[in-house]
Amino acid sequence: MEKHVLWELVTDQLPETEKEKVWEAIKASPALTEQYQELKRAWALSAASEDMTDHQLDDKFKEFNRSYRSISPSTSLGKSILKYVALVAISLASSYFLWQKLNPSQGSDLQVSRVVAEQGSTNHFILSDGSQIWLNSGSNITFKSQSHDRVELELHGEALFDVIHNDDRQFVVNLGDLQVMDLGTRFNLRNYDQDNEVLATLIEGEIAVSDNTHAFSEQLRPGQQLRYNKDDGSYLLEKIDTTYVGAWKDEKFRFVDKALRDIAIDIENWYGVKVEFKNKKLADEHFTGVIQKSTSVKQVMEILAYSSGIKYSINEQNEQIKIVIK
Amino acid sequence: MQTLQKNDIALLNSGDEKTFEHIYKAHYKALFFFANQYVKKESEAENLVQETYLALWLNKESIIGTRSNAVKAWLFNTIKNKCLNHLEREANQTKYKDYRMYRYQIDALGLKEMHISELTFSEIEELLTKALDEMPDQCRRVFEMSRYKGLANKVIAKELNITIKAVEANMTRALKALRLGLKDYLPLCFLLGILK
Numbered sequence: 001m002e003k004h005v006l007w008e009l010v011t012d013q014l015p016e017t018e019k020e021k022v023w024e025a026i027k028a029s030p031a032l033t034e035q036y037q038e039l040k041r042a043w044a045l046s047a048a049s050e051d052m053t054d055h056q057l058d059d060k061f062k063e064f065n066r067s068y069r070s071i072s073p074s075t076s077l078g079k080s081i082l083k084y085v086a087l088v089a090i091s092l093a094s095s096y097f098l099w100q101k102l103n104p105s106q107g108s109d110l111q112v113s114r115v116v117a118e119q120g121s122t123n124h125f126i127l128s129d130g131s132q133i134w135l136n137s138g139s140n141i142t143f144k145s146q147s148h149d150r151v152e153l154e155l156h157g158e159a160l161f162d163v164i165h166n167d168d169r170q171f172v173v174n175l176g177d178l179q180v181m182d183l184g185t186r187f188n189l190r191n192y193d194q195d196n197e198v199l200a201t202l203i204e205g206e207i208a209v210s211d212n213t214h215a216f217s218e219q220l221r222p223g224q225q226l227r228y229n230k231d232d233g234s235y236l237l238e239k240i241d242t243t244y245v246g247a248w249k250d251e252k253f254r255f256v257d258k259a260l261r262d263i264a265i266d267i268e269n270w271y272g273v274k275v276e277f278k279n280k281k282l283a284d285e286h287f288t289g290v291i292q293k294s295t296s297v298k299q300v301m302e303i304l305a306y307s308s309g310i311k312y313s314i315n316e317q318n319e320q321i322k323i324v325i326k
Numbered sequence: 327m328q329t330l331q332k333n334d335i336a337l338l339n340s341g342d343e344k345t346f347e348h349i350y351k352a353h354y355k356a357l358f359f360f361a362n363q364y365v366k367k368e369s370e371a372e373n374l375v376q377e378t379y380l381a382l383w384l385n386k387e388s389i390i391g392t393r394s395n396a397v398k399a400w401l402f403n404t405i406k407n408k409c410l411n412h413l414e415r416e417a418n419q420t421k422y423k424d425y426r427m428y429r430y431q432i433d434a435l436g437l438k439e440m441h442i443s444e445l446t447f448s449e450i451e452e453l454l455t456k457a458l459d460e461m462p463d464q465c466r467r468v469f470e471m472s473r474y475k476g477l478a479n480k481v482i483a484k485e486l487n488i489t490i491k492a493v494e495a496n497m498t499r500a501l502k503a504l505r506l507g508l509k510d511y512l513p514l515c516f517l518l519g520i521l522k
Contacts, residue, residue, distance in 0.1 A: 020425045023426075037435070042453070047359050054480050060372075069383055115390060123388075125388050126385055126389050
Protein backbone atom coordinates (compact mmCIF):
# COMPACT_ATOMS: atom_id res chain seq x y z
CA MET A 1 0.00 0.00 0.00
CA GLU A 2 1.40 3.34 -0.96
CA LYS A 3 1.94 6.21 1.39
CA HIS A 4 -0.34 8.49 -0.60
CA VAL A 5 -3.33 6.20 0.00
CA LEU A 6 -2.72 6.28 3.74
CA TRP A 7 -2.33 10.03 3.52
CA GLU A 8 -5.67 10.37 1.73
CA LEU A 9 -7.28 8.36 4.51
CA VAL A 10 -5.65 10.56 7.17
CA THR A 11 -6.63 13.83 5.48
CA ASP A 12 -10.19 12.72 4.71
CA GLN A 13 -9.67 12.69 0.97
CA LEU A 14 -10.31 9.00 0.49
CA PRO A 15 -13.66 8.02 -1.03
CA GLU A 16 -15.94 6.07 1.31
CA THR A 17 -15.93 3.04 -0.99
CA GLU A 18 -12.17 2.66 -0.60
CA LYS A 19 -12.08 2.93 3.18
CA GLU A 20 -12.97 -0.64 4.04
CA LYS A 21 -10.18 -2.07 1.91
CA VAL A 22 -7.60 0.31 3.33
CA TRP A 23 -8.60 -0.28 6.96
CA GLU A 24 -8.50 -4.03 6.49
CA ALA A 25 -4.97 -3.69 5.15
CA ILE A 26 -3.91 -1.46 8.06
CA LYS A 27 -5.43 -3.79 10.62
CA ALA A 28 -3.66 -6.76 9.10
CA SER A 29 -0.18 -5.21 9.06
CA PRO A 30 1.65 -3.79 12.10
CA ALA A 31 3.97 -1.88 9.78
CA LEU A 32 1.08 -0.23 8.00
CA THR A 33 -0.60 0.49 11.32
CA GLU A 34 2.49 2.28 12.52
CA GLN A 35 2.87 4.23 9.30
CA TYR A 36 -0.78 5.25 9.46
CA GLN A 37 -0.44 6.40 13.07
CA GLU A 38 2.61 8.48 12.35
CA LEU A 39 1.08 10.17 9.34
CA LYS A 40 -1.98 10.88 11.42
CA ARG A 41 0.03 12.36 14.29
CA ALA A 42 1.90 14.68 11.95
CA TRP A 43 -1.34 15.79 10.32
CA ALA A 44 -3.16 16.27 13.62
CA LEU A 45 -0.32 18.39 15.00
CA SER A 46 0.02 20.49 11.84
CA ALA A 47 -2.83 22.79 12.89
CA ALA A 48 -3.97 22.86 9.29
CA SER A 49 -7.54 23.60 10.20
CA GLU A 50 -10.06 25.59 8.22
CA ASP A 51 -9.40 29.12 9.21
CA MET A 52 -11.59 30.97 11.68
CA THR A 53 -12.28 34.68 11.58
CA ASP A 54 -11.23 36.80 14.55
CA HIS A 55 -14.92 37.31 15.22
CA GLN A 56 -15.59 33.56 15.38
CA LEU A 57 -12.69 33.11 17.81
CA ASP A 58 -14.06 35.91 19.91
CA ASP A 59 -17.42 34.15 20.04
CA LYS A 60 -15.80 30.92 21.20
CA PHE A 61 -14.04 32.80 23.98
CA LYS A 62 -17.29 34.45 25.05
CA GLU A 63 -18.98 31.05 25.03
CA PHE A 64 -16.13 29.69 27.16
CA ASN A 65 -16.59 32.39 29.78
CA ARG A 66 -20.33 32.03 29.75
CA SER A 67 -20.83 28.28 29.83
CA TYR A 68 -17.59 26.71 31.03
CA ARG A 69 -15.82 29.09 33.28
CA SER A 70 -18.99 30.87 34.45
CA ILE A 71 -17.22 33.07 36.96
CA SER A 72 -16.62 36.72 36.31
CA PRO A 73 -13.20 38.31 36.76
CA SER A 74 -14.49 40.33 39.70
CA THR A 75 -15.34 37.13 41.60
CA SER A 76 -11.84 35.70 41.22
CA LEU A 77 -10.46 39.00 42.45
CA GLY A 78 -12.76 38.71 45.44
CA LYS A 79 -11.39 35.25 46.09
CA SER A 80 -7.78 36.48 46.06
CA ILE A 81 -8.63 39.20 48.53
CA LEU A 82 -10.12 36.61 50.84
CA LYS A 83 -6.89 34.61 50.59
CA TYR A 84 -4.90 37.64 51.74
CA VAL A 85 -7.28 38.30 54.61
CA ALA A 86 -7.13 34.72 55.83
CA LEU A 87 -3.35 34.70 55.73
CA VAL A 88 -3.08 37.91 57.67
CA ALA A 89 -5.44 36.51 60.30
CA ILE A 90 -3.36 33.36 60.70
CA SER A 91 -0.06 35.18 60.92
CA LEU A 92 -1.46 37.54 63.53
CA ALA A 93 -2.87 34.66 65.54
CA SER A 94 0.33 32.65 65.58
CA SER A 95 2.38 35.79 66.06
CA TYR A 96 5.13 35.02 63.65
CA PHE A 97 5.59 35.56 59.97
CA LEU A 98 3.90 33.27 57.42
CA TRP A 99 4.50 34.32 53.87
CA GLN A 100 2.90 32.76 50.82
CA LYS A 101 3.82 33.79 47.33
CA LEU A 102 0.42 34.74 45.90
CA ASN A 103 1.62 37.03 43.18
CA PRO A 104 4.62 35.44 41.53
CA SER A 105 4.63 37.90 38.65
CA GLN A 106 6.97 40.36 40.33
CA GLY A 107 10.17 40.46 38.33
CA SER A 108 9.56 40.39 34.62
CA ASP A 109 12.64 38.32 33.86
CA LEU A 110 11.50 35.49 36.09
CA GLN A 111 13.34 32.35 35.08
CA VAL A 112 11.52 29.22 36.10
CA SER A 113 14.54 27.22 37.04
CA ARG A 114 13.74 26.94 40.72
CA VAL A 115 10.44 26.33 42.47
CA VAL A 116 9.98 27.01 46.13
CA ALA A 117 7.51 26.28 48.87
CA GLU A 118 7.84 28.76 51.71
CA GLN A 119 7.60 27.76 55.32
CA GLY A 120 4.02 27.04 56.19
CA SER A 121 2.75 26.33 52.71
CA THR A 122 2.81 23.61 50.10
CA ASN A 123 2.99 24.18 46.40
CA HIS A 124 1.63 22.13 43.55
CA PHE A 125 3.16 22.25 40.09
CA ILE A 126 2.22 20.67 36.80
CA LEU A 127 4.83 20.19 34.12
CA SER A 128 3.91 20.56 30.48
CA ASP A 129 3.66 16.80 29.99
CA GLY A 130 1.17 16.50 32.82
CA SER A 131 3.63 15.24 35.46
CA GLN A 132 2.87 16.71 38.89
CA ILE A 133 5.04 17.77 41.79
CA TRP A 134 3.82 18.75 45.26
CA LEU A 135 6.39 20.62 47.33
CA ASN A 136 6.21 20.58 51.10
CA SER A 137 6.87 23.48 53.45
CA GLY A 138 10.38 24.88 53.36
CA SER A 139 11.38 22.96 50.26
CA ASN A 140 12.78 23.85 46.91
CA ILE A 141 13.48 22.21 43.59
CA THR A 142 16.09 23.37 41.09
CA PHE A 143 15.90 22.32 37.47
CA LYS A 144 19.36 21.19 36.47
CA SER A 145 18.30 20.24 32.97
CA GLN A 146 15.15 19.95 30.94
CA SER A 147 15.38 18.46 27.49
CA HIS A 148 13.07 16.13 25.62
CA ASP A 149 15.07 13.10 26.68
CA ARG A 150 16.19 14.10 30.18
CA VAL A 151 14.76 15.99 33.10
CA GLU A 152 17.05 16.45 36.09
CA LEU A 153 15.97 18.10 39.33
CA GLU A 154 17.64 18.77 42.65
CA LEU A 155 15.44 18.56 45.75
CA HIS A 156 16.00 20.12 49.16
CA GLY A 157 13.13 19.29 51.46
CA GLU A 158 10.19 17.08 50.64
CA ALA A 159 8.22 16.49 47.49
CA LEU A 160 5.65 14.08 46.13
CA PHE A 161 6.03 13.16 42.49
CA ASP A 162 3.49 11.85 40.00
CA VAL A 163 5.50 11.34 36.84
CA ILE A 164 4.02 10.48 33.46
CA HIS A 165 5.86 7.49 32.14
CA ASN A 166 7.91 8.10 29.03
CA ASP A 167 10.34 5.48 27.78
CA ASP A 168 12.33 8.06 25.88
CA ARG A 169 12.81 10.46 28.74
CA GLN A 170 14.96 10.07 31.85
CA PHE A 171 13.54 11.67 34.99
CA VAL A 172 16.20 12.04 37.65
CA VAL A 173 16.06 13.67 41.10
CA ASN A 174 19.25 14.53 43.00
CA LEU A 175 19.15 14.31 46.78
CA GLY A 176 22.64 15.26 47.88
CA ASP A 177 24.49 11.95 47.93
CA LEU A 178 21.67 10.06 46.30
CA GLN A 179 20.07 9.97 42.92
CA VAL A 180 16.57 8.74 42.18
CA MET A 181 15.63 7.71 38.71
CA ASP A 182 11.97 7.49 37.94
CA LEU A 183 10.72 4.72 35.76
CA GLY A 184 7.15 6.08 35.60
CA THR A 185 5.28 6.59 38.73
CA ARG A 186 4.26 8.10 42.12
CA PHE A 187 6.83 8.53 44.84
CA ASN A 188 7.69 10.69 47.85
CA LEU A 189 11.21 11.99 48.52
CA ARG A 190 12.44 13.59 51.69
CA ASN A 191 15.80 15.33 51.86
CA TYR A 192 15.66 18.11 54.46
CA ASP A 193 19.04 19.64 55.26
CA GLN A 194 18.27 19.45 58.98
CA ASP A 195 17.52 15.71 58.91
CA ASN A 196 20.28 13.14 59.06
CA GLU A 197 18.29 10.80 56.85
CA VAL A 198 17.13 10.80 53.25
CA LEU A 199 13.86 8.96 52.61
CA ALA A 200 12.62 7.63 49.32
CA THR A 201 9.18 6.01 49.34
CA LEU A 202 7.61 4.39 46.33
CA ILE A 203 3.81 4.43 46.17
CA GLU A 204 3.19 3.19 42.64
CA GLY A 205 5.37 2.26 39.69
CA GLU A 206 9.15 1.90 39.83
CA ILE A 207 12.09 4.00 40.89
CA ALA A 208 15.79 3.27 41.12
CA VAL A 209 17.75 4.81 43.99
CA SER A 210 21.53 4.91 43.80
CA ASP A 211 24.30 6.87 45.41
CA ASN A 212 26.58 9.14 43.44
CA THR A 213 29.65 6.95 43.93
CA HIS A 214 27.68 3.99 42.55
CA ALA A 215 28.36 2.00 45.70
CA PHE A 216 24.77 0.84 45.55
CA SER A 217 21.70 0.93 43.36
CA GLU A 218 18.32 -0.33 44.51
CA GLN A 219 15.25 -0.75 42.44
CA LEU A 220 12.22 -0.13 44.63
CA ARG A 221 8.91 -1.93 44.48
CA PRO A 222 5.62 -0.25 45.42
CA GLY A 223 5.32 -0.04 49.20
CA GLN A 224 9.06 0.02 49.74
CA GLN A 225 10.95 2.78 51.48
CA LEU A 226 14.65 3.37 51.40
CA ARG A 227 16.13 5.12 54.46
CA TYR A 228 19.62 6.46 53.85
CA ASN A 229 21.82 7.64 56.69
CA LYS A 230 23.71 10.75 55.62
CA ASP A 231 26.27 10.37 58.39
CA ASP A 232 27.58 6.91 57.62
CA GLY A 233 26.15 6.14 54.18
CA SER A 234 24.27 3.07 55.38
CA TYR A 235 20.75 2.38 54.23
CA LEU A 236 17.72 0.23 54.96
CA LEU A 237 15.09 -1.02 52.57
CA GLU A 238 11.77 -1.70 54.26
CA LYS A 239 8.15 -2.32 53.42
CA ILE A 240 5.73 0.24 54.79
CA ASP A 241 2.06 1.19 54.55
CA THR A 242 1.94 3.94 51.96
CA THR A 243 -1.67 5.00 52.56
CA TYR A 244 -0.68 8.26 54.19
CA VAL A 245 2.60 8.88 52.43
CA GLY A 246 2.33 12.24 50.76
CA ALA A 247 -0.72 13.10 52.85
CA TRP A 248 1.08 16.32 53.79
CA LYS A 249 -0.02 17.75 50.47
CA ASP A 250 -3.59 17.85 51.70
CA GLU A 251 -3.09 20.84 53.97
CA LYS A 252 -3.63 18.59 56.95
CA PHE A 253 -1.30 16.80 59.33
CA ARG A 254 -2.39 13.25 59.12
CA PHE A 255 -0.70 10.64 61.26
CA VAL A 256 -1.53 7.04 61.91
CA ASP A 257 0.26 5.43 64.78
CA LYS A 258 3.13 7.86 64.37
CA ALA A 259 5.75 8.45 67.06
CA LEU A 260 5.65 11.86 68.69
CA ARG A 261 9.29 12.27 67.71
CA ASP A 262 8.27 12.10 64.00
CA ILE A 263 5.21 14.27 64.51
CA ALA A 264 7.52 16.81 66.12
CA ILE A 265 9.66 16.88 62.96
CA ASP A 266 6.57 17.68 60.87
CA ILE A 267 5.65 20.47 63.27
CA GLU A 268 9.17 21.85 63.16
CA ASN A 269 9.18 21.88 59.38
CA TRP A 270 5.75 23.39 58.97
CA TYR A 271 5.85 26.09 61.64
CA GLY A 272 9.58 26.73 61.73
CA VAL A 273 9.78 26.05 65.43
CA LYS A 274 12.14 23.94 67.48
CA VAL A 275 10.81 21.03 69.52
CA GLU A 276 12.78 19.61 72.39
CA PHE A 277 11.98 16.52 74.42
CA LYS A 278 12.85 16.84 78.10
CA ASN A 279 10.99 13.58 78.62
CA LYS A 280 12.64 11.21 76.15
CA LYS A 281 10.11 8.44 76.74
CA LEU A 282 7.32 10.61 75.40
CA ALA A 283 9.14 10.85 72.07
CA ASP A 284 8.30 7.19 71.52
CA GLU A 285 4.61 7.56 72.28
CA HIS A 286 2.43 6.92 69.22
CA PHE A 287 -0.46 9.07 68.10
CA THR A 288 -3.16 8.93 65.46
CA GLY A 289 -4.96 12.01 64.27
CA VAL A 290 -5.71 14.71 61.73
CA ILE A 291 -5.02 18.41 62.27
CA GLN A 292 -5.61 21.23 59.79
CA LYS A 293 -2.36 22.93 58.90
CA SER A 294 -4.02 26.30 59.12
CA THR A 295 -4.21 25.74 62.88
CA SER A 296 -1.66 27.79 64.82
CA VAL A 297 1.20 25.97 66.50
CA LYS A 298 -0.17 26.95 69.92
CA GLN A 299 -3.50 25.36 69.07
CA VAL A 300 -1.80 22.23 67.75
CA MET A 301 0.08 21.80 71.02
CA GLU A 302 -3.15 22.32 72.95
CA ILE A 303 -4.87 19.65 70.88
CA LEU A 304 -2.04 17.20 71.42
CA ALA A 305 -1.90 17.96 75.13
CA TYR A 306 -5.65 17.63 75.56
CA SER A 307 -5.81 14.25 73.87
CA SER A 308 -2.69 12.80 75.42
CA GLY A 309 -2.08 14.58 78.69
CA ILE A 310 1.47 15.59 77.74
CA LYS A 311 2.82 18.75 79.33
CA TYR A 312 4.75 21.35 77.38
CA SER A 313 5.92 24.92 77.37
CA ILE A 314 6.26 27.39 74.53
CA ASN A 315 8.57 30.35 74.61
CA GLU A 316 10.34 32.62 72.20
CA GLN A 317 14.10 33.05 72.30
CA ASN A 318 15.94 35.16 69.72
CA GLU A 319 12.92 35.12 67.42
CA GLN A 320 12.84 31.33 67.50
CA ILE A 321 9.84 29.65 69.01
CA LYS A 322 10.80 26.71 71.15
CA ILE A 323 8.51 24.01 72.42
CA VAL A 324 9.66 21.85 75.27
CA ILE A 325 7.81 18.62 75.93
CA LYS A 326 8.08 17.68 79.57
CA MET B 327 9.61 31.81 17.88
CA GLN B 328 6.64 32.17 20.16
CA THR B 329 5.08 35.29 21.54
CA LEU B 330 4.53 33.69 24.94
CA GLN B 331 7.47 34.54 27.15
CA LYS B 332 8.52 33.02 30.45
CA ASN B 333 7.06 35.90 32.42
CA ASP B 334 3.77 35.23 30.68
CA ILE B 335 3.69 31.89 32.43
CA ALA B 336 4.04 33.80 35.69
CA LEU B 337 1.18 36.04 34.57
CA LEU B 338 -0.90 32.98 33.78
CA ASN B 339 -0.09 31.62 37.26
CA SER B 340 -1.42 34.79 38.84
CA GLY B 341 -4.65 34.67 36.85
CA ASP B 342 -4.03 37.63 34.57
CA GLU B 343 -7.12 37.83 32.35
CA LYS B 344 -5.42 39.33 29.34
CA THR B 345 -2.75 36.66 29.31
CA PHE B 346 -5.33 33.91 29.56
CA GLU B 347 -7.34 35.38 26.69
CA HIS B 348 -4.18 35.64 24.61
CA ILE B 349 -3.35 31.99 25.28
CA TYR B 350 -6.93 30.97 24.52
CA LYS B 351 -6.98 32.64 21.13
CA ALA B 352 -3.44 31.67 20.20
CA HIS B 353 -4.02 27.93 20.43
CA TYR B 354 -7.73 27.39 19.81
CA LYS B 355 -7.50 26.55 16.11
CA ALA B 356 -4.63 24.10 16.57
CA LEU B 357 -6.33 22.37 19.49
CA PHE B 358 -9.65 22.15 17.67
CA PHE B 359 -8.02 20.66 14.60
CA PHE B 360 -6.15 18.08 16.67
CA ALA B 361 -9.26 16.99 18.55
CA ASN B 362 -11.40 16.87 15.41
CA GLN B 363 -8.94 14.53 13.70
CA TYR B 364 -9.46 11.99 16.45
CA VAL B 365 -13.07 12.42 17.54
CA LYS B 366 -14.30 13.21 14.03
CA LYS B 367 -17.18 15.36 15.26
CA GLU B 368 -16.92 19.13 15.33
CA SER B 369 -19.33 19.69 18.21
CA GLU B 370 -17.48 17.16 20.36
CA ALA B 371 -14.09 18.57 19.35
CA GLU B 372 -15.25 22.03 20.36
CA ASN B 373 -16.46 20.71 23.70
CA LEU B 374 -13.12 19.04 24.38
CA VAL B 375 -11.24 22.24 23.54
CA GLN B 376 -13.41 24.25 25.93
CA GLU B 377 -12.90 21.63 28.64
CA THR B 378 -9.17 21.79 28.06
CA TYR B 379 -9.13 25.56 28.53
CA LEU B 380 -11.24 25.17 31.64
CA ALA B 381 -8.66 22.74 32.96
CA LEU B 382 -5.99 25.32 32.17
CA TRP B 383 -7.90 27.97 34.08
CA LEU B 384 -8.49 25.72 37.07
CA ASN B 385 -4.85 24.68 37.22
CA LYS B 386 -3.36 28.01 36.23
CA GLU B 387 -1.38 28.47 39.44
CA SER B 388 0.31 25.13 39.14
CA ILE B 389 1.67 25.14 35.64
CA ILE B 390 5.37 25.71 35.23
CA GLY B 391 7.80 25.44 32.37
CA THR B 392 11.19 26.62 31.33
CA ARG B 393 10.41 26.92 27.64
CA SER B 394 7.93 29.16 25.90
CA ASN B 395 6.06 26.20 24.44
CA ALA B 396 5.36 24.77 27.89
CA VAL B 397 1.76 25.95 27.98
CA LYS B 398 1.10 24.68 24.47
CA ALA B 399 2.52 21.29 25.40
CA TRP B 400 0.37 21.22 28.55
CA LEU B 401 -2.74 22.06 26.51
CA PHE B 402 -2.03 19.39 23.93
CA ASN B 403 -1.27 16.71 26.50
CA THR B 404 -4.55 17.53 28.20
CA ILE B 405 -6.63 17.39 25.04
CA LYS B 406 -4.81 14.25 23.93
CA ASN B 407 -5.99 12.51 27.10
CA LYS B 408 -9.53 13.79 26.62
CA CYS B 409 -9.57 12.48 23.06
CA LEU B 410 -8.25 9.14 24.27
CA ASN B 411 -11.01 8.87 26.89
CA HIS B 412 -13.57 9.76 24.26
CA LEU B 413 -12.30 7.13 21.83
CA GLU B 414 -12.18 4.44 24.48
CA ARG B 415 -15.77 5.24 25.47
CA GLU B 416 -16.85 5.12 21.84
CA ALA B 417 -15.05 1.82 21.28
CA ASN B 418 -16.90 0.31 24.24
CA GLN B 419 -20.26 1.54 23.11
CA THR B 420 -19.99 0.91 19.41
CA LYS B 421 -21.85 -1.94 17.77
CA TYR B 422 -19.53 -1.93 14.78
CA LYS B 423 -17.55 -5.07 14.26
CA ASP B 424 -16.07 -4.02 10.99
CA TYR B 425 -13.44 -1.58 9.87
CA ARG B 426 -15.11 1.28 11.72
CA MET B 427 -14.18 -0.39 14.98
CA TYR B 428 -10.55 -0.63 13.85
CA ARG B 429 -10.43 3.15 13.58
CA TYR B 430 -11.28 3.60 17.26
CA GLN B 431 -8.79 1.02 18.41
CA ILE B 432 -5.91 2.10 16.21
CA ASP B 433 -6.40 5.81 16.82
CA ALA B 434 -6.73 5.23 20.57
CA LEU B 435 -3.48 3.30 20.57
CA GLY B 436 -1.84 6.04 18.55
CA LEU B 437 -2.87 8.60 21.15
CA LYS B 438 -1.72 6.44 24.04
CA GLU B 439 1.74 6.15 22.57
CA MET B 440 2.01 9.79 21.63
CA HIS B 441 4.39 11.89 23.69
CA ILE B 442 4.11 15.62 23.30
CA SER B 443 6.81 17.88 24.70
CA GLU B 444 7.82 21.48 24.14
CA LEU B 445 10.22 20.33 21.45
CA THR B 446 7.50 18.58 19.47
CA PHE B 447 6.22 21.90 18.19
CA SER B 448 9.51 23.32 16.99
CA GLU B 449 10.11 20.11 15.11
CA ILE B 450 6.64 20.18 13.55
CA GLU B 451 7.20 23.79 12.56
CA GLU B 452 10.42 22.85 10.78
CA LEU B 453 8.49 20.24 8.88
CA LEU B 454 5.68 22.59 7.93
CA THR B 455 8.13 25.28 6.85
CA LYS B 456 9.81 22.80 4.50
CA ALA B 457 6.44 21.72 3.13
CA LEU B 458 5.48 25.32 2.47
CA ASP B 459 8.82 26.20 0.91
CA GLU B 460 7.37 26.14 -2.57
CA MET B 461 4.62 28.56 -1.67
CA PRO B 462 5.03 32.30 -2.18
CA ASP B 463 6.78 34.01 0.73
CA GLN B 464 3.73 35.88 1.91
CA CYS B 465 1.62 32.75 1.97
CA ARG B 466 4.12 31.01 4.19
CA ARG B 467 4.51 34.04 6.44
CA VAL B 468 0.78 34.31 6.96
CA PHE B 469 0.62 30.66 7.97
CA GLU B 470 3.57 31.02 10.33
CA MET B 471 2.16 34.11 12.01
CA SER B 472 -1.21 32.50 12.42
CA ARG B 473 -0.19 29.04 13.58
CA TYR B 474 3.27 29.41 15.15
CA LYS B 475 2.71 32.78 16.77
CA GLY B 476 -1.02 32.45 17.27
CA LEU B 477 -1.70 35.96 15.98
CA ALA B 478 -5.16 37.19 15.08
CA ASN B 479 -5.90 37.77 11.38
CA LYS B 480 -6.38 41.46 12.04
CA VAL B 481 -2.89 41.68 13.54
CA ILE B 482 -1.34 39.75 10.66
CA ALA B 483 -3.07 42.02 8.15
CA LYS B 484 -1.69 45.10 9.86
CA GLU B 485 1.80 43.64 10.22
CA LEU B 486 2.06 42.65 6.55
CA ASN B 487 0.10 45.61 5.28
CA ILE B 488 -2.53 43.56 3.48
CA THR B 489 -6.27 43.18 3.86
CA ILE B 490 -7.89 40.65 6.14
CA LYS B 491 -9.40 39.00 3.08
CA ALA B 492 -5.88 38.57 1.71
CA VAL B 493 -4.82 36.94 4.98
CA GLU B 494 -7.70 34.50 4.73
CA ALA B 495 -6.92 33.71 1.08
CA ASN B 496 -3.30 33.01 1.93
CA MET B 497 -4.30 30.68 4.75
CA THR B 498 -6.56 28.74 2.40
CA ARG B 499 -3.68 28.34 -0.05
CA ALA B 500 -1.29 27.19 2.63
CA LEU B 501 -3.76 24.67 4.02
CA LYS B 502 -4.38 23.26 0.57
CA ALA B 503 -0.66 22.90 -0.02
CA LEU B 504 -0.22 21.09 3.28
CA ARG B 505 -3.11 18.77 2.69
CA LEU B 506 -1.61 17.75 -0.62
CA GLY B 507 2.10 17.89 0.04
CA LEU B 508 2.94 17.44 3.74
CA LYS B 509 3.32 13.70 3.42
CA ASP B 510 6.26 14.14 1.07
CA TYR B 511 8.24 15.78 3.83
CA LEU B 512 7.65 13.00 6.31
CA PRO B 513 10.30 10.35 5.87
CA LEU B 514 9.49 7.50 8.23
CA CYS B 515 12.82 7.42 10.06
CA PHE B 516 12.48 11.13 10.85
CA LEU B 517 9.00 10.56 12.25
CA LEU B 518 10.03 7.69 14.45
CA GLY B 519 12.53 9.95 16.17
CA ILE B 520 10.40 12.91 17.03
CA LEU B 521 6.84 11.87 17.21
CA LYS B 522 7.12 8.97 19.66
